[in-house]
């Protein structure tokens with residue numbers, strides 16, 4: 070994570086500049102841009118041209134981002150499709166989606182090609198590691214098509230979820246600015262450089278992030294398949310049957326989280342250490358060997374972005390809006406705006 074910190078930091082700085090120029094913030098747009106930029110810059114040393122200086126972005130980046138977002142929206146929507154309507158919609162959308170998928174693949178192929186031709190020795194980012202690390206048993210490199218699919222998985226799995234989490238956090242910070250004031254007073258006045266070690270120590274920001282993950286887990290659940298016949302909560306689950314674990318519900322269960330389980334409390338997780346034996350179920354990253362591989366990446370980037378923006382800006386809303394969640398493949402807030410006022414001017 071240390072290696073990614075610098076690239077993440079450049080995105081936080083670019084975002085702060087954007088907010089200075091335009092304090093009326095489109096949270097959805099900016100968090101999408103920031104999270105894609107972070108994966109592009111930190112994972113693949115490739116700026117996406119969505120924030121800051123666009124000059125270094127590869128040609129066609131704008132179209133790549135648009136095509137990727139259409140493919141993800143299509144994939145998300147089709148998970149909720151009704152039996153008859155779904156296939157019809159699929160057929161109608163197929164040519165456009167196929168074109169988008171091809172474009173997205175071609176774009177990533179060109180990034181990989183450039184790396185293999187021009188910077189073949191660079192292995193200090195995810196792309197370099199995937200291209201240069203050999204299998205410990207076979208000594209073989211990962212096939213290039215596999216590397217391309219891994220890059221796309223990281224882009225897809227890593228940006229929408231993280232953007233959703235950041236949006237929920239920014240919502241709560243703007244809905245009640247005293248939450249941010251407390252974090253700034255207690256934690257950020259000391260952490261001036263926001264270097265890697267400082268970010269790791271930001272307990273209040275991390276507690277806030279956990280509370281957002283508890284109430285609005287961007288991945289609202291995960292599937293597990295029973296290996297053997299089981300009984301679960303009074304139900305018989307035969308071997309081979311899939312079960313959807315709805316973290317969204319379990320993480321709001323008043324029996325274990327208390328009567329205020331549905332309420333946002335920024336300090337709920339402060340000093341709290343949940344273990345496997347804790348009665349509270351908290352699994353926004355899933356569980357076991359297939360749990361989220363990007364967890365530390367997401368925690369570091371969200372902590373850094375929130376801390377960096379909070380230390381510079383006091384966040385408010387022009388008029389209070391309700392936090393409305395849109396349920397697709399991820400649980401993501403409906404777009405909303407906040408106002409970012411430089412701290413020096415408010416306090």
Ligand code: HEM
Pocket residue numbers: 108222223226227228230231234286287288290291292353354355356357358359360361362363364366367
């Ligand atoms: C707030 C942000 C994120 C949340 C809430 C989240 C949540 C999840 C969850 C619940 C799973 C399924 C785990 C399971 O079945 O037990 C998952 C899997 C995965 N996530 Fe994340 N994720 C986030 C960010 C990221 C990031 C930033 C990346 C990559 C940079 C990423 C890459 C992946 C991948 C590759 C998998 C599949 C892992 C596997 O099947 O072995 N995620 N994530």
